Amino acid sequence: MMAGMAGYIVKNKMRPRPEWQKDAVPAADPSNPFRILPPKVGDAANRQPHPMIRKRFPIVMMLEPLHACNLTCTGCGRIREYESTITERVPLEECLLAVDECGAPTVSICGGEPMMYPQIGELVAGILERNKHIILCTNGMFIKKRIREFHPDARFFFNVHLDGLEKTHDICVEKEGVFAEAIEGIRTAKAAGFKVCTNTTIYKETDMREIEALFEYLEQFQVDGHQISPAYGYAAVDDREIFLTRDDIHEKFRDIERLARRFRINQTPIYLDFLKGERELPCTAWGNPTYNVKGWKGPCYLITDAHYKTFEDLMTQTPWESYGHGNDPRCEHCMVHCGYEPSAALGINAKLADSIKMISWALR
Numbered sequence: 443m444m445a446g447m448a449g450y451i452v453k454n455k456m457r458p459r460p461e462w463q464k465d466a467v468p469a470a471d472p473s474n475p476f477r478i479l480p481p482k483v484g485d486a487a488n489r490q491p492h493p494m495i496r497k498r499f500p501i502v503m504m505l506e507p508l509h510a511c512n513l514t515c516t517g518c519g520r521i522r523e524y525e526s527t528i529t530e531r532v533p534l535e536e537c538l539l540a541v542d543e544c545g546a547p548t549v550s551i552c553g554g555e556p557m558m559y560p561q562i563g564e565l566v567a568g569i570l571e572r573n574k575h576i577i578l579c580t581n582g583m584f585i586k587k588r589i590r591e592f593h594p595d596a597r598f599f600f601n602v603h604l605d606g607l608e609k610t611h612d613i614c615v616e617k618e619g620v621f622a623e624a625i626e627g628i629r630t631a632k633a634a635g636f637k638v639c640t641n642t643t644i645y646k647e648t649d650m651r652e653i654e655a656l657f658e659y660l661e662q663f664q665v666d667g668h669q670i671s672p673a674y675g676y677a678a679v680d681d682r683e684i685f686l687t688r689d690d691i692h693e694k695f696r697d698i699e700r701l702a703r704r705f706r707i708n709q710t711p712i713y714l715d716f717l718k719g720e721r722e723l724p725c726t727a728w729g730n731p732t733y734n735v736k737g738w739k740g741p742c743y744l745i746t747d748a749h750y751k752t753f754e755d756l757m758t759q760t761p762w763e764s765y766g767h768g769n770d771p772r773c774e775h776c777m778v779h780c781g782y783e784p785s786a787a788l789g790i791n792a793k794l795a796d797s798i799k800m801i802s803w804a805l806r
């Protein structure tokens with residue numbers, strides 16, 4: 443997977459598609475309550491975009507075939523933002539067309555709860571036929587029931603959402619028994635030969651010692667890796683207290699290296715440095731484009747200023763340079779992986795020792 447991804451990135455860095463590199467000017471939009479700020483003046487030296495900013499291409503496509511979910515997690519922006527279309531689904535053929543249109547080598551199927559999508563097995567099979575890698579993000583509760591619809595494949599991962607040990611996780615998802623069912627799902631998938639990772643969101647209240655205890659507990663199931671990311675403060679979520687500022691994030695992730703030495707953390711060491719506050723990265727949201735019932739969501743997985751009909755429109759009509767830390771107030775405390783992990787993978791603000799770090803991480 444790593445070799446294929448590295449080859450894809452090198453190829454696109456050397457020969458980026460010219461039509462995706464044009465800079466769109468922000469259109470005046472009275473219906474948008476958030477002012478898009480132009481780049482800061484008087485700070486020209488620091489505001490020069492990195493050369494990679496002009497080499498845009500997708501790395502991981504986020505495919506949301508539906509937004510319905512059997513849970514109502516406290517920090518979930520999706521079920522709230524898409525409440526009016528929560529019963530709609532992207533037809534199977536349209537999902538596959540979007541995968542082809544985007545061309546990213548990895549597809550993350552998310553939602554909503556994608557295991558509630560009637561043709562989820564066919565969708566996974568169709569994407570695998572296209573020689574892509576798949577990360578199926580799920581709360582784990584339907585794995586046992588639907589496992590027969592899938593076949594183990596080295597390119598296919600279940601990614602089970604777990605925000606803490608039993609008591610904490612059940613509070614986060616607002617339902618008792620979810621942790622136990624998710625663990626049963628992990629056990630079932632591993633026993634059937636599937637690859638399984640976990641996905642943990644870090645909130646203000648998260649005790650990082652509990653996350654370490656969670657990873658220790660998961661060792662018995664031989665899970666294949668852990669994804670960990672700070673929560674983003676969705677406008678649609680009322681409870682602002684649960685989200686972190688940049689300083690909170692630096693503090694929470696201060697000790698992440700120790701965890702990364704003990705457990706298989708899926709995030710790159712470069713992104714972890716960024717979370718610790720030890721390096722700056724610009725947002726490269728086009729690296730993780732999102733497709734859902736309304737079309738291509740721009741600019742990113744988190745903020746919605748527009749939905750575009752085609753992937754080309756998303757790439758060419760989004761004013762990318764208006765977003766990211768320092769450009770838009772909504773991005774001020776965002777350090778989530780879908781905005782910044784592509785920057786790490788693309789080698790933006792790279793340091794001399796990065797190649798060695800990346801190779802040893804990939805080998806692990």
Ligand code: SF4
Nearest residue numbers: 511513515518554581
């Ligand atoms: S399981 Fe996922 S999609 Fe469902 S409510 Fe929770 S965070 Fe949202």
Ligand code: SF4
Nearest residue numbers: 725742765773776781
């Ligand atoms: S900084 Fe975060 S919220 Fe802002 S555009 Fe990038 S990914 Fe989206």
